[in-house]
Amino acid sequence: MEPSVPNPPGWTDVQTSLKQAMAACAQAVEDTIGRLLPSTDLAEARVFDAMRYGCLNGGKRLRPFLVIQSADLFGVNPECAERVAAAVEMVHSYSLIHDDLPAMDDSDLRRGKPTCHKAFDEATAVLAGDGLLTLAFEVLADPATHEDPNIRCQLVTALAKAAGGHGMVGGQMLDLIAETERFDLGATTRLQRMKTGEMIAFSCEAGGILGRAAPPHRTALRAYAHDLGLAFQIVDDLLDVEGTEAETGKSVGRDAEAGKATFVSILGVDRARAQADLLAKQAVAHLDIFEGRAHLLEAVADFVVARRT
Amino acid sequence: MEPSVPNPPGWTDVQTSLKQAMAACAQAVEDTIGRLLPSTDLAEARVFDAMRYGCLNGGKRLRPFLVIQSADLFGVNPECAERVAAAVEMVHSYSLIHDDLPAMDDSDLRRGKPTCHKAFDEATAVLAGDGLLTLAFEVLADPATHEDPNIRCQLVTALAKAAGGHGMVGGQMLDLIAETERFDLGATTRLQRMKTGEMIAFSCEAGGILGRAAPPHRTALRAYAHDLGLAFQIVDDLLDVEGTEAETGKSVGRDAEAGKATFVSILGVDRARAQADLLAKQAVAHLDIFEGRAHLLEAVADFVVARRT
Numbered sequence: 001m002e003p004s005v006p007n008p009p010g011w012t013d014v015q016t017s018l019k020q021a022m023a024a025c026a027q028a029v030e031d032t033i034g035r036l037l038p039s040t041d042l043a044e045a046r047v048f049d050a051m052r053y054g055c056l057n058g059g060k061r062l063r064p065f066l067v068i069q070s071a072d073l074f075g076v077n078p079e080c081a082e083r084v085a086a087a088v089e090m091v092h093s094y095s096l097i098h099d100d101l102p103a104m105d106d107s108d109l110r111r112g113k114p115t116c117h118k119a120f121d122e123a124t125a126v127l128a129g130d131g132l133l134t135l136a137f138e139v140l141a142d143p144a145t146h147e148d149p150n151i152r153c154q155l156v157t158a159l160a161k162a163a164g165g166h167g168m169v170g171g172q173m174l175d176l177i178a179e180t181e182r183f184d185l186g187a188t189t190r191l192q193r194m195k196t197g198e199m200i201a202f203s204c205e206a207g208g209i210l211g212r213a214a215p216p217h218r219t220a221l222r223a224y225a226h227d228l229g230l231a232f233q234i235v236d237d238l239l240d241v242e243g244t245e246a247e248t249g250k251s252v253g254r255d256a257e258a259g260k261a262t263f264v265s266i267l268g269v270d271r272a273r274a275q276a277d278l279l280a281k282q283a284v285a286h287l288d289i290f291e292g293r294a295h296l297l298e299a300v301a302d303f304v305v306a307r308r309t
Numbered sequence: 310m311e312p313s314v315p316n317p318p319g320w321t322d323v324q325t326s327l328k329q330a331m332a333a334c335a336q337a338v339e340d341t342i343g344r345l346l347p348s349t350d351l352a353e354a355r356v357f358d359a360m361r362y363g364c365l366n367g368g369k370r371l372r373p374f375l376v377i378q379s380a381d382l383f384g385v386n387p388e389c390a391e392r393v394a395a396a397v398e399m400v401h402s403y404s405l406i407h408d409d410l411p412a413m414d415d416s417d418l419r420r421g422k423p424t425c426h427k428a429f430d431e432a433t434a435v436l437a438g439d440g441l442l443t444l445a446f447e448v449l450a451d452p453a454t455h456e457d458p459n460i461r462c463q464l465v466t467a468l469a470k471a472a473g474g475h476g477m478v479g480g481q482m483l484d485l486i487a488e489t490e491r492f493d494l495g496a497t498t499r500l501q502r503m504k505t506g507e508m509i510a511f512s513c514e515a516g517g518i519l520g521r522a523a524p525p526h527r528t529a530l531r532a533y534a535h536d537l538g539l540a541f542q543i544v545d546d547l548l549d550v551e552g553t554e555a556e557t558g559k560s561v562g563r564d565a566e567a568g569k570a571t572f573v574s575i576l577g578v579d580r581a582r583a584q585a586d587l588l589a590k591q592a593v594a595h596l597d598i599f600e601g602r603a604h605l606l607e608a609v610a611d612f613v614v615a616r617r618t
Contacts, residue, residue: 042479043483043486043496043499044474044479044480044482044483044486044503046482046486047474047478047479047482048474051474094439098435098436098439101412101432101435103410103412103430103431103432103435104432104435117412121412122412123410123412123413123485124482124485126407126410126412126413126435127407127478127481127482127485129439130403130407130438130439130442130478131473131474131478131479133439133442133443134442134469134472134473134474134478135469135473135474137446137465137469138465138466138469138470138473140465141450141462141465141466141469142466143462148458149457149458149459149461149462150458152458152462153450153452153458153461153462153465156446156447156449156450156462156465157447157450157451160443160444160446160447160450161447163443164440164443164444164447165353165356165357165360165440165443165444169356169436169439169440169443170351170353170356170440171353172436173353173355173356173433173436174352174353176432176433176436177352177353177355187352190352194353
């Protein structure tokens with residue numbers, strides 16, 4: 001499906017470069033995670049196997065891409081950016097592993113494969129999530145991530161805030177509450193900003209932290225990430241209604257089944273789609289300060305609203 | 310029950326000072342955690358309530374005590390040490406919350422109260438554990454914990470190593486594997502060193518990191534913690550056999566029920582008790598380098614083997 005507004009000239013070329021850049025990034029992050037989380041013959045290998053299973057699964061790697069692209073804007077050493085990208089993906093993967101548990105969303109399928117607790121078992125999945133979250137902080141605090149310990153501490157702080165009770169974990173709590181309480185548009189927006197938006201914001205912010213970006217550039221990236229994150233979530237809700245399991249690689253129709261308020265249930269399909277398009281345009285506008293150098297971040301915004309998976 | 314060797318003269322006085330110091334530490338840590346994790350009226354309050362429930366429950370606070378006492382040896386600002394002690398207790402509490410889950414140990418009782426998933430629900434307990442682990446790293450990376458970001462990064466790194474797949478999480482994986490595989494004394498010792506020993510070692514090491522201790526002092530604290538941790542775990546196994554639910558505040562006889570190898574099942578009660586006493590003496594001997602200034606850490610070793618809870 002194409003976005004509901006006509007594509008500008010050259011859109012296909014830009015999307016082709018984007019796809020190539022995203023594929024290169026996905027490979028680099030896969031390699032970095034593989035190095036940070038090697039297979040082992042130790043007696044406790046099972047938990048490392050589950051961590052690798054949950055992390056090395058060929059996802060879109062949107063968050064790592066945002067880290068690497070935002071870092072590139074400030075001339076950051078790619079190896080440092082890749083470590084932060086790997087840490088972000090570890091946190092994202094841990095959240096999916098725990099979110100899929102029977103006590104949470106009870107999902108059997110993720111990216112077209114059995115979820116971690118199906119491939120292993122529930123106890124191992126709980127531990128694998130815990131291990132990935134812990135490893136992410138270990139990676140950030142390591143001197144290899146940045147020579148300046150102040151920068152490393154800033155990364156740890158920002159990631160912990162994005163992932164914790166006032167960020168992703170709080171958002172997941174709200175998501176559970178939304179199963180039994182009626183959330184309006186404001187409450188749903190806040191839920192999604194916390195549940196997915198804060199980690200997307202961290203991904204963009206991380207490049208600015210690594211590159212000691214000036215405040216206006218940081219503000220621009222945060223504003224971009226804020227709009228991108230909401231657009232991303234609205235499209236997620238649309239895919240839950242319009243997508244197929246074969247396309248998305250995960251169970252669909254789950255929100256409606258649970259009677260959960262989503263952007264689509266509140267706004268309807270057409271207004272939700274229009275809102276996502278508007279947010280994507282707004283996201284791109286925040287990047288004007290980079291005078292065209294952020295063209296791949298601009299293209300991501302189009303990609304996010306056009307995606308089918 | 311008294312330890313199986315006669316107590317030296319003045320033992321009761323020392324144990325009385327220790328009890329007072331531990332009570333003061335427990336209160337200080339309770340206050341610090343309460344400040345770092347305040348009640349909230351936000352919509353996601355439930356996860357914060359569960360985090361507070363899992364953390365603010367009047368435990369012995371052994372690990373915080375080790376942080377505060379080891380920091381005191383090097384003249385560290387008590388407020389800094391209390392923040393690290395709070396972070397350690399958050400990680401310990403998260404591990405108990407996840408360990409008690411139905412998919413893991415399936416425990417209903419912890420410190421005489423319903424476990425977190427019983428008092429709340431499983432999904433909230435998973436998130437509360439995740440939130441506490443994340444908050445611990447946020448606390449360590451905060452400038453209020455130490456003015457030097459290098460020290461803060463060292464704390465994050467050391468905690469992540471102690472809590473992750475090569476530490477506590479790996480030990481918990483081994484503990485699950487031990488339910489179906491026969492572990493010998495060597496494998497059981499390694500399991501316990503990872504499952505509980507590494508976090509006890511971090512607690513003692515943290516004081517040395519905060520106080521920029523010289524290598525011999527760090528080595529002494531690590532060796533002390535190593536022996537103390539094993540003694541602690543052997544006594545835990547003894548209490549699972551000899552203790553009552555009223556004394557320990559948790560379910561007893563679980564290991565035998567699960568057919569799990571423990572120090573007691575491998576060594577028998579008498580040799581296990583003798584081994585715990587020996588390890589406690591050995592732990593104390595490592596503190597000679599502090600020329601009596603570590604008398605409360607010495608007393609903790611006696612306390613650990615004499616405890617009934």
